[in-house]
Amino acid sequence: MWNTLSRMLRTGLLTEPLPKLSEARSVVEGLPLEPMQQNLLNILGRALCIRHVDAGSCNGCELEIQALGNPYYNIEGVGIKFVASPRHADLLLVTGPVSVNMEEALRRTYEAMPEPKLVIALGDCGACGAAFGSSYASRGGVSNAIPVDKTVAGCPPSPPEILRAILDLIRPAADEV
Amino acid sequence: MAAEKTDEQQVKMFGNLACSRIRVDREGWISTAEQLSESGARLLTLWGTDDRDQAGGFRIDAAYLLSDSVLVVEHRMVDEGEPWYPSLAGLFPVALRMQRAAYDLLGISTNESDDRGWLRHGGWPQMVFPLRRDVDGSQQYPVVSQPYSFVSVEGDGVHEISVGPVHAGTIEPGNFRFSVVGEKVLRLEERLGYTHKGVAKLFESLTQHTGHRLAARVSGDSAIAFSWAYCAALEAITTTTCSARALALRALALEHERLANHLGDLGSLGNDAGFAFGFTHFSKLKEDLLRANSVVFGARYLMAFVVPGGVAADLNTEARSLLLELYDALETSVINLRTIYDNHAGLQDRFREAGRLDRSTAKRLGAIGLAGRASGLACDLRVDHPWAPYTSLAVTMMTQKGGDVAARVQIRFDEVVESLRLCRALLTENDSGVIQATVPTAQSNQLGMGIIEGWRGPVAVVLETGRDGGIHRCHTHDPSWQNWPLIEHAIIGDIVPDFPLINKSFNLSYSGQDG
Numbered sequence: 001m002w003n004t005l006s007r008m009l010r011t012g013l014l015t016e017p018l019p020k021l022s023e024a025r026s027v028v029e030g031l032p033l034e035p036m037q038q039n040l041l042n043i044l045g046r047a048l049c050i051r052h053v054d055a056g057s058c059n060g061c062e063l064e065i066q067a068l069g070n071p072y073y074n075i076e077g078v079g080i081k082f083v084a085s086p087r088h089a090d091l092l093l094v095t096g097p098v099s100v101n102m103e104e105a106l107r108r109t110y111e112a113m114p115e116p117k118l119v120i121a122l123g124d125c126g127a128c129g130a131a132f133g134s135s136y137a138s139r140g141g142v143s144n145a146i147p148v149d150k151t152v153a154g155c156p157p158s159p160p161e162i163l164r165a166i167l168d169l170i171r172p173a174a175d176e177v
Numbered sequence: 178m179a180a181e182k183t184d185e186q187q188v189k190m191f192g193n194l195a196c197s198r199i200r201v202d203r204e205g206w207i208s209t210a211e212q213l214s215e216s217g218a219r220l221l222t223l224w225g226t227d228d229r230d231q232a233g234g235f236r237i238d239a240a241y242l243l244s245d246s247v248l249v250v251e252h253r254m255v256d257e258g259e260p261w262y263p264s265l266a267g268l269f270p271v272a273l274r275m276q277r278a279a280y281d282l283l284g285i286s287t288n289e290s291d292d293r294g295w296l297r298h299g300g301w302p303q304m305v306f307p308l309r310r311d312v313d314g315s316q317q318y319p320v321v322s323q324p325y326s327f328v329s330v331e332g333d334g335v336h337e338i339s340v341g342p343v344h345a346g347t348i349e350p351g352n353f354r355f356s357v358v359g360e361k362v363l364r365l366e367e368r369l370g371y372t373h374k375g376v377a378k379l380f381e382s383l384t385q386h387t388g389h390r391l392a393a394r395v396s397g398d399s400a401i402a403f404s405w406a407y408c409a410a411l412e413a414i415t416t417t418t419c420s421a422r423a424l425a426l427r428a429l430a431l432e433h434e435r436l437a438n439h440l441g442d443l444g445s446l447g448n449d450a451g452f453a454f455g456f457t458h459f460s461k462l463k464e465d466l467l468r469a470n471s472v473v474f475g476a477r478y479l480m481a482f483v484v485p486g487g488v489a490a491d492l493n494t495e496a497r498s499l500l501l502e503l504y505d506a507l508e509t510s511v512i513n514l515r516t517i518y519d520n521h522a523g524l525q526d527r528f529r530e531a532g533r534l535d536r537s538t539a540k541r542l543g544a545i546g547l548a549g550r551a552s553g554l555a556c557d558l559r560v561d562h563p564w565a566p567y568t569s570l571a572v573t574m575m576t577q578k579g580g581d582v583a584a585r586v587q588i589r590f591d592e593v594v595e596s597l598r599l600c601r602a603l604l605t606e607n608d609s610g611v612i613q614a615t616v617p618t619a620q621s622n623q624l625g626m627g628i629i630e631g632w633r634g635p636v637a638v639v640l641e642t643g644r645d646g647g648i649h650r651c652h653t654h655d656p657s658w659q660n661w662p663l664i665e666h667a668i669i670g671d672i673v674p675d676f677p678l679i680n681k682s683f684n685l686s687y688s689g690q691d692g
């Protein structure tokens with residue numbers, strides 16, 4: 001127990017400021033954490049709930065989504081959380097080219113989501129199929145299976161790039177509300 | 178060894194490990210397998226090829242790991258009628274799913290009764306075999322989903338729970354069917370293949386000098402292992418020698434891949450056992466390593482680092498001191514966290530005895546890599562069949578006897594420390610040789626095999642060259658093929674809520690096995 005506590009104390013708080021929105025065309029420095037959290041609450045009235053679906057990825061993109069949970073990015077700390085059911089999700093984060101074997105499961109997940117059904121297609125594969133293209137086994141990019149609001153390039157995209165895309169997408173969505 | 182016991186035709190074979198190849202007829206296919214099984218050889222991989230364009234009919238190959246080399250046994254199905262070959266599953270249970278996959282891709286069957294699709298879930302028509310030469314791989318078909326008959330368990334109070342293919346966390350897709358009484362698991366059946374992306378067919382549209390890029394994306398967490406295995410096969414075929422510097426950098430990257438995955442898993446295992454502290458601390462360490470990767474290798478995940486002939490870039494001048502500092506910090510933290518894990522009663526209570534796979538079951542099922550070592554099977558190619566630069570690194574093999582989640586946790590702790598030692602040693606390789614040798618274009622019909630012990634176990638790439646710098650066939654194999662069936666056994670008698678923890682302790686690849 002003492003060991004655990006002492007490690008916590010020695011490690012301290014690691015969470016970094018959020019990346020700026022890309023409209024600001026800035027590098028990854030930060031916005032203060034609280035206004036961003038406030039922004040999220042203003043926009044959604046609650047936390048942003050994300051459902052992730054691997055539609056056929058190589059697992060590289062998953063690793064960078066998982067990294068968003070590490071203490072440097074601390075995505076839950078700003079009110080973004082990953083949920084287990086599409087019925088609770090504001091946003092669907094889809095990785096991979098859409099394999100034909102996952103096409104139906106992806107469509108069903110999308111259909112189960114409530115409006116506004118925001119969708120981000122993650123990584124070069126999600127954007128256009130990239131190395132896997134379209135074939136007997138792959139439908140290519142996610143937009144060939146379900147409507148996509150935003151794509152994030154990269155193989156895999158880094159955690160700040162993913163975070164920035166999420167923030168970019170929800171801001172205009174909020175303006176419409 | 179077994180190669181000498183037969184007078185069948187010997188075929189030339191290139192590889193980064195000692196490889197030989199024999200051609201056998203249908204009877205020889207089974208009798209060789211029997212001899213190999215008796216001698217303790219393990220089935221490494223199995224793949225089919227359409228050679229009808231070369232008047233050779235269909236071909237099936239099996240690669241076996243012997244104590245001192247790799248033996249590839251090849252059988253050509255040139256008889257009239259439907260192509261088939263005798264199943265190896267009675268001797269090597271791991272063959273079963275690979276044979277089903279070979280059928281889905283090529284329409285070559287066995288005498289097994291299980292004819293359920295493994296990779297084909299209805300995404301393309303039943304009589305279309307995409308890896309045949311006369312099938313256009315770019316053609317798309319509407320999905321006609323088909324029911325899959327899981328084996329059901331009869332009995333009082335037995336019910337079934339189906340999980341997936343979309344899971345609750347940020348993980349890959351697969352379907353798990355549990356037969357349970359109360360919470361206790363009587364039987365688990367896995368259904369995989371959801372992320373099949375047609376990798377084998379895609380390779381045939383690439384050139385020998387671009388295939389490594391696709392190889393790096395077969396399983397993103399093993400990008401170095403796969404791209405190295407691909408390049409090793411091509412380099413063996415073209416008798417290209419990489420500089421000592423390039424090989425040291427590849428090994429450094431491979432050990433970083435091992436470290437990143439082990440650190441991530443140690444954190445997730447803590448988390449899945451209800452100790453979020455573990456996730457916080459290990460995910461921090463993993464992030465530190467990835468950030469260092471980005472500084473010294475130019476990317477967090479090294480999809481583009483290993484290239485034919487060597488590596489894409491050398492380390493910059495600050496890399497050495499930055500890395501040595503990182504390794505010290507990681508080692509201190511990991512040793513400290515290990516004490517915390519070891520002394521945490523709640524954690525140990527969840528780890529011990531969970532998902533136990535005893536040595537004899539592991540051996541019978543053909544377990545390999547990390548999961549095999551955790552059940553007491555001494556198998557690590559860096560030790561058993563070292564290739565350069567592992568030939569001069571004297572890797573210490575880590576094994577455990579327990580075969581439970583706790584053992585798979587301990588192996589990771591041990592391997593992290595050993596990997597850090599290897600990384601330090603690799604940084605002293607400062608020969609200033611070129612980092613990228615020129616790789617000539619190979620003639621057609623040359624067969625080469627690259628085998629690299631990645632963090633999960635041996636990753637294999639079999640490359641067969643085509644005309645004009647093209648690829649006739651490229652088969653990629655992830656050790657998850659061997660180890661997925663282990664989980665079906667390890668879970669028996671445990672409770673369903675322990676499945677995520679047990680599954681994570683193996684952390685197998687879906688994409689790597691789906692292809």
Ligand code: SF4
Nearest residue numbers: 058060123124125155
């Ligand atoms: S974009 Fe890259 S990392 Fe992501 S799924 Fe595709 S190949 Fe893998």
